[in-house]
Amino acid sequence: MEPNLPSIHDEDLVRDAPYMRYLVANRLQQVWDVCEPHLDGTAPRPDHRYVDTAVKVLAHLSRLYRLDAPAASAAAVTAPVDAAKMVESQLRELESRLKPL
Secondary structure, three states: OOOOOOOOOHHHHHHHHHHHHHHHHHHHHHHHHHHHHHHHOOOOOOOOHHHHHHHHHHHHHHHHOOOOOOOOOOOOOOOOOOHHHHHHHHHHHHHHHHOOO
């Protein structure tokens, strides 16, 4: 018989996502801290297996921080759109098309 576990809904996941990203990043940092002496040569007996683990930690951190996604360029950033003016101009254009010739 399965234990009666609390249900998790999409709203819970959305609400908790920032904290979970923090928690995952923090735990990955802890793993990195263990690996680092094996990378920089300060470990009393360096172990090459920690290098592989460190590479995986970096990959996970870069995905967590979305470093693999292209950054928005300055040219891509546009000025905020004045919605009222945009709607007004579209209405005028529509009205001009609807007027009888």
